[in-house]
Amino acid sequence: MDRYHPIYPLSYYPMNSNRLEAEEKAKKLFISLLTPEQKKELEQERRVTVKGGTTNTLYQIGIGVAGNIRQKHGNKLYCCHMNLSCHVPTWDHMAAQLLHLKYNEKDFLNRAYSSIWRY
Secondary structure: OOOOOOOOOOOEEEEEEEHHHHHHHHHHHHHHHHHHHHHHHHHHHEEEEEEEEOOEEEEEEEEEOOOEEEEEEOOOEEEOOOOOOOOOOHHHHHHHHHHHHHHHHHHHHHHOOOEEEOO
């Protein structure tokens, strides 16, 4: 029986046992890329903070694939994401986002979908 995405409850992409296994493997890979501080932050806050490789800007990557990267500037909250494919596990998306920000921040920002929220 297919189930829906355990992290993204509104996802339209059904989860079968192969997809669930892929998600678990992707999660292990993502966690292996994190520092001990980031692992603790993920566990407590369901996000990780990563420093941009070019500007040293701090970004927060939340669990998900769309609009899951946030950055504050004064009274504005910048929200962005870069999707790979709906068939790629969520944790692989997040690993790609983390590595892209860390090692090729400028390219990531040029390609990312973004929006600005005022608060």
